[in-house]
Every structure is written in C-alpha cells, then in structure tokens.
Amino acid sequence: MRIAELSRRSGVSVATIKYYLREGLLPAGTTTGSPNQATYDEAHLRRLRLIRALIGVGGLSVVATRDVLAAIDDPDVDAHYLLGIAHRAVAPPRRPVPDAEAWQRARTEVEDLVRRRRWCISPDAPAMDQLTDVVAAMRALGMDELLAAIDGYADAAQAVAGYDLGTVAARAATVPPGDPQRRALMVGAVVTGTVLGEAMLSALRRLAQEDASGRIGPGDTRGATGTDPETA
Amino acid sequence: MRIAELSRRSGVSVATIKYYLREGLLPAGTTTGSPNQATYDEAHLRRLRLIRALIGVGGLSVVATRDVLAAIDDPDVDAHYLLGIAHRAVAPPRRPVPDAEAWQRARTEVEDLVRRRRWCISPDAPAMDQLTDVVAAMRALGMDELLAAIDGYADAAQAVAGYDLGTVAARAATVPPGDPQRRALMVGAVVTGTVLGEAMLSALRRLAQEDASGRIGPGDTRGATGTDPETA
Numbered sequence: 001m002r003i004a005e006l007s008r009r010s011g012v013s014v015a016t017i018k019y020y021l022r023e024g025l026l027p028a029g030t031t032t033g034s035p036n037q038a039t040y041d042e043a044h045l046r047r048l049r050l051i052r053a054l055i056g057v058g059g060l061s062v063v064a065t066r067d068v069l070a071a072i073d074d075p076d077v078d079a080h081y082l083l084g085i086a087h088r089a090v091a092p093p094r095r096p097v098p099d100a101e102a103w104q105r106a107r108t109e110v111e112d113l114v115r116r117r118r119w120c121i122s123p124d125a126p127a128m129d130q131l132t133d134v135v136a137a138m139r140a141l142g143m144d145e146l147l148a149a150i151d152g153y154a155d156a157a158q159a160v161a162g163y164d165l166g167t168v169a170a171r172a173a174t175v176p177p178g179d180p181q182r183r184a185l186m187v188g189a190v191v192t193g194t195v196l197g198e199a200m201l202s203a204l205r206r207l208a209q210e211d212a213s214g215r216i217g218p219g220d221t222r223g224a225t226g227t228d229p230e231t232a
Numbered sequence: 233m234r235i236a237e238l239s240r241r242s243g244v245s246v247a248t249i250k251y252y253l254r255e256g257l258l259p260a261g262t263t264t265g266s267p268n269q270a271t272y273d274e275a276h277l278r279r280l281r282l283i284r285a286l287i288g289v290g291g292l293s294v295v296a297t298r299d300v301l302a303a304i305d306d307p308d309v310d311a312h313y314l315l316g317i318a319h320r321a322v323a324p325p326r327r328p329v330p331d332a333e334a335w336q337r338a339r340t341e342v343e344d345l346v347r348r349r350r351w352c353i354s355p356d357a358p359a360m361d362q363l364t365d366v367v368a369a370m371r372a373l374g375m376d377e378l379l380a381a382i383d384g385y386a387d388a389a390q391a392v393a394g395y396d397l398g399t400v401a402a403r404a405a406t407v408p409p410g411d412p413q414r415r416a417l418m419v420g421a422v423v424t425g426t427v428l429g430e431a432m433l434s435a436l437r438r439l440a441q442e443d444a445s446g447r448i449g450p451g452d453t454r455g456a457t458g459t460d461p462e463t464a
Contacts, residue, residue: 119443127438149395156388161440163381206359208393211351
C-alpha cells in the first residue's frame with residue numbers, strides 16, 4: 001500500500017509516519033520506480049499500531065520507544081532480558097535524593113520486603129530504586145499508614161504479574177517450540193503487557209478509588225475547614 | 233528560618249525554592265526588615281516536601297502540582313471532589329483516537345465492566361476515557377489474552393483502593409470530627425495516596441513481574457529467533 005493508505009488504515013498522519021521513518025522507528029518501505037512512491041505492507045501497519053500504543057497510550061518517549069523496538073527486533077534478546085529493557089523504558093526519570101541516609105533506610109525496607117516475599121530480583125533492577133524513592137518520600141511525608149499496607153499492595157501486584165506472565169505463556173502455547181514466530185510473539189506480549197498493562201491497572205485503580213471514596217460520602221469531610229493546609 | 237536553612241533541611245536548592253515561590257507553589261515567607269531576608273517556618277518545609285514528592289516521585293508537572301495544591305488549600309473542596317482533581321492531575325495526556333468506531337466498542341466494554349462490578353463512577357471521570365484508550369489499543373494489537381484478565385486486574389485494583397481509602401479513614405480517625413485539622417489531614421492523604429500510591433504499585437508490579445519472569449526461565453525463549461519482528 002502507499003503511504004496515504006497506511007495513514008488512513010492506521011489513523012496516523014502522513015507527516016507523523018514520515019517522522020517515524022526518519023527516526024528509525026518504522027522500517028523503510030519498498031521503493032518502486034520513483035523514490036517518492038515507496039510501498040508498505042501489513043507488517044508496517046502492525047508496527048505503526050505498536051508505536052502508537054507505546055507512545056500514545058503507554059506514554060513512552062520516542063527515544064524509549066526506539067530502544068524497545070530495537071530489543072524486540074534483536075533475536076538474541078530473550079523475553080526475560082527484554083522485560084528489563086521494557087522496565088527501563090517505562091521507568092520515570094529519577095531526581096537527586098536530598099537525604100542520603102533516609103534513602104538508605106528506605107532501601108533497607110525495600111530489601112526486607114523483597115526477602116520477605118522471596119522475590120528473586122537483580123540488584124540493579126530499576127524498580128528497586130523506584131520503589132526506594134517512593135518509600136523514602138512517603139516516610140518524609142509521614143505516610144506511615146499507607147506504608148503499613150505495602151504487603152497488601154505487593155499481594156495485588158503479584159496477582160497482576162501472574163496474569164501478565166500467564167498472557168505471555170498463553171501466547172507462546174499457540175506456537176510450537178522452535179517455531180520462529182514463538183519468540184516474536186512472546187517478546188511482543190512482554191513489551192505491550194508491561195506498558196499497556198500498567199496503564200490499565202492505573203485506570204482501574206482510579207475507578208475503584210472513586211467508587212470507594214463515593215461510598216464513604218462527602219459528609220465526612222465537607223464543612224470541616226482546615227487552618228493548616230500545609231499538612232499533608 | 234532563612235531560605236538557606238530551608239534549602240538545607242529540605243534538600244531543595246535555593247534556586248528551585250525561589251522558582252516555586254515565583255510560580256506560586258510555595259507561599260511567600262514573612263519579610264523582616266530587608267526584603268531579601270524573608271523567614272520561613274515548618275509549614276513551608278512540609279509544603280516543600282509535598283511539592284518534591286508530587287513532582288519528583290509522582291512525576292506531576294509544575295502546572296498540575298499548582299492545581300492540586302490550590303485544591304488542597306481550598307476549604308470548600310471536600311475529599312471526594314479532591315480525588316477527582318488529583319486524578320485529573322495524574323491523568324496522562326490523551327491523543328486523538330484514530331478509529332472512532334473501535335473506540336466506542338471499547339467504551340461499551342468499559343461500561344459493562346463498571347456495571348458488572350457495581351462501581352459507582354461519574355460519566356466524566358478521566359479514568360473512564362483512560363481505560364477506554366487502553367482497551368481500544370489492546371484490541372487493535374490483538375492483546376485479547378490480557379483483556380480476558382481484566383476482571384483479575386480489577387480485583388487487584390479494588391483491593392489496593394481499599395487500602396488507599398482505609399489510609400484516609402485512619403488519618404481522619406486521629407482527629408475528632410469538626411476539628412479544623414481533620415479536613416487538611418484527609419485531603420493531604422488523598423492527594424499523596426493517589427500520586428505516590430500509584431508509583432508504589434507500579435514499582436511493585438515490576439518487581440513481581442521480574443520474579444515471575446525469572447521463574448519461567450530464559451530457556452523457554454532464547455534461541456527461538458523471530459523472522460517477523462513486527463508481530464506484537
């Protein structure tokens with residue numbers, strides 16, 4: 001198909017498609033006769049949908065998307081390693097931590113949690129730092145009640161991770177071992193599951209919060225005006 | 233305290249504190265004698281820690297942080313309404329949806345889910361649109377296995393929302409009804425719980441995924457090289 005049809009079928013503008021081509025996110029089409037008349041196939045359409053999901057719904061940057069796509073395309077990258085790349089791509093940028101001692105105490109709390117749950121985690125996993133940042137910030141803000149529920153949070157996270165990995169296994173089961181399609185299916189499931197699964201969980205938590213908050217009722221808080229709005 | 237001490241105790245640079253003062257995130261200090269000698273108190277320190285947590289750990293923009301702080305400071309805003317403001321602040325920017333029909337089908341799926349779970353949700357909740365975007369993207373990518381687990385995801389989200397709201401209630405219980413501190417405590421818990429709780433859940437899910445992925449083992453995927461890396 002021509003670029004105009006690729007644009008129509010994907011819902012991505014021609015200008016954006018050309019940008020993805022220039023940035024190396026989308027492989028070049030097959031040139032026919034004139035250089036401005038490249039043609040594209042179904043694989044381009046699928047790749048374009050994946051790019052839109054990662055950037056538009058998953059919130060990944062163009063650079064992070066390129067890293068993830070390169071890992072998907074590399075046949076030497078296995079699914080477990082790819083998970084690490086996907087996690088690095090979605091990891092929020094870190095800021096310098098003001099209080100090194102408090103951060104180290106939070107790190108110990110996180111390491112205790114990992115040990116308590118018998119999770120096997122590589123020490124340089126970006127999520128270890130991410131969780132430590134959150135725990136340190138919560139302690140600094142005096143959010144001890146929420147930190148007391150961290151094992152409940154971890155139970156929920158573990159249940160969801162079970163679904164995520166089950167999805168990958170279900171994908172793999174549709175193709176016999178050794179089939180070249182198998183790896184591509186699995187790595188695709190890992191990446192999209194990490195990025196889109198996170199967006200799904202986040203939206204569902206907000207809906208469940210709204211429901212739970214509505215059940216408590218506004219009467220419990222309205223009218224009790226605060227004098228110290230700094231207290232968080 | 234002077235700005236230099238506020239900087240030392242909060243770990244935020246003097247330049248950044250001045251930026252927050254200019255942008256209206258941090259209230260001005262009390263001026264003493266010379267205009268460059270304003271003094272700050274513990275409330276400024278607490279507010280600064282809250283700003284750093286929202287921006288640095290929660291990933292909020294300065295504009296979104298200002299909206300959230302304005303809502304916290306407004307005594308007419310109750311905790312349930314504030315939850316909506318916090319959700320809007322953390323909602324990812326939306327992109328135009330390419331396929332309006334597919335989006336509408338995804339919306340029906342989301343509405344069915346909300347009905348099935350007997351969740352009470354306002355129709356304009358940003359999380360409804362957010363979840364619809366995710367479901368539409370997953371359907372377009374053929375991620376039907378993960379969507380089949382959406383009720384399992386919703387169970388986990390509901391469990392976590394229970395902890396979140398329990399935290400708010402626990403905070404409120406420390407102060408008698410009618411006490412002016414009560415509202416400030418609750419709204420603070422709602423905002424920080426929404427933003428930091430999300431970062432905590434996200435980090436825990438990644439750790440649980442890494443553990444689950446490691447247990448499956450790399451042997452299942454390595455060596456099965458793909459020929460169609462477009463397949464996601």
